[in-house]
Amino acid sequence: MISGHTVEMTPxxxxxxxxxxNGIIAALHRDAFHAPFxxxxxxxxxxxxxxxxxxGSGLNTHTxxxxxxHPLFLFLAAVIMIGSCGCISREMPLSQEEQAQVIAxxxxxxxxxxxxxxxxxxxxxxxxxxxxxxxxxxxxxxxxNRALVVSKIGSYxxxxxxxxxxxxxxxxxxxxxxxxxxxxxxxxxxFRKGDDTHQVYxxxxxxPKLRS
Numbered sequence: 612m613i614s615g616h617t618v619e620m621t622p623x624x625x626x627x628x629x630x631x632x633n634g635i636i637a638a639l640h641r642d643a644f645h646a647p648f649x650x651x652x653x654x655x656x657x658x659x660x661x662x663x664x665x666x667g668s669g670l671n672t673h674t675x676x677x678x679x680x681h682p683l684f685l686f687l688a689a690v691i692m693i694g695s696c697g698c699i700s701r702e703m704p705l706s707q708e709e710q711a712q713v714i715a716x717x718x719x720x721x722x723x724x725x726x727x728x729x730x731x732x733x734x735x736x737x738x739x740x741x742x743x744x745x746x747x748x749x750x751x752x753x754x755x756n757r758a759l760v761v762s763k764i765g766s767y768x769x770x771x772x773x774x775x776x777x778x779x780x781x782x783x784x785x786x787x788x789x790x791x792x793x794x795x796x797x798x799x800x801x802f803r804k805g806d807d808t809h810q811v812y813x814x815x816x817x818x819p820k821l822r823s
Contacts, residue, residue: 702776702783710775713802716809717773717784721800724811725767725788728757741803741810748814763820765791770798780804781812793820 705713720739727735733750740748748756770788777783786798801813 702778705775705777705782709777713775713782713784714773717775717782717800717802720809720811721770721773721784721786721798724800724814725770725798729766731757739809739811741812744811744814760816760821763823764793764796764818777804793818796821 723738724736727733727738731754733753736753737745737748768789768791770786773784773786775782775784780803782802782804784800784802786800788796788798790796796816796818799813799815799817800811802809803812
């Protein structure tokens with residue numbers, strides 16, 4: 612994904628814009644997940660409370676609205692939860708020293724999360740989630756989401772070394788991971804700068820098979 616793009620937002624929750632090039636759609640709402648917007652990349656401008664990343668391919672407006680009614684599609688790839696008035700803007704690379712500091716806490720959190728995913732253990736999977744993440748990605752949604760991901764790419768096997776970017780008040784930790792049925796799956800884990808508890812505010816799985 613190319614950073615630096617923004618989400619177009621509108622006060623009308625049913626006005627739809629679709630990015631035909633990569634078929635990625637965002638749904639934005641404080642309590643429900645029914646307001647669609649286009650999303651060329653996971654970079655946001657403006658203050659939002661919750662963003663769900665949805666993955667499709669060459670979707671038209673009618674197809675997108677149909678899929679938005681389906682709970683599995685709402686959480687197919689990931690959920691990025693952002694606290695009130697939190698913003699993800701243009702992503703900027705961090706220094707090697709800054710990256711090392713983030714990776715020191717991000718790796719064990721990510722490894723625990725992915726192990727919980729493999730073990731079908733929601734308590735382990737969500738251990739480091741922020742309260743917004745737990746509200747949006749509860750155990751029922753986790754089970755639905757996991758079943759769909761496993762059906763497309765299998766269980767998680769391993770990951771590579773991450774690189775870290777800064778985006779406004781957030782830290783974006785980027786991994787390439789291998790699953791049983793696909794290699795090089797993009798995993799992005801979002802943390803908030805200055806949060807000493809290192810809670811996870813966002814999680815994104817993305818790959819060609821997940822988009823198919």
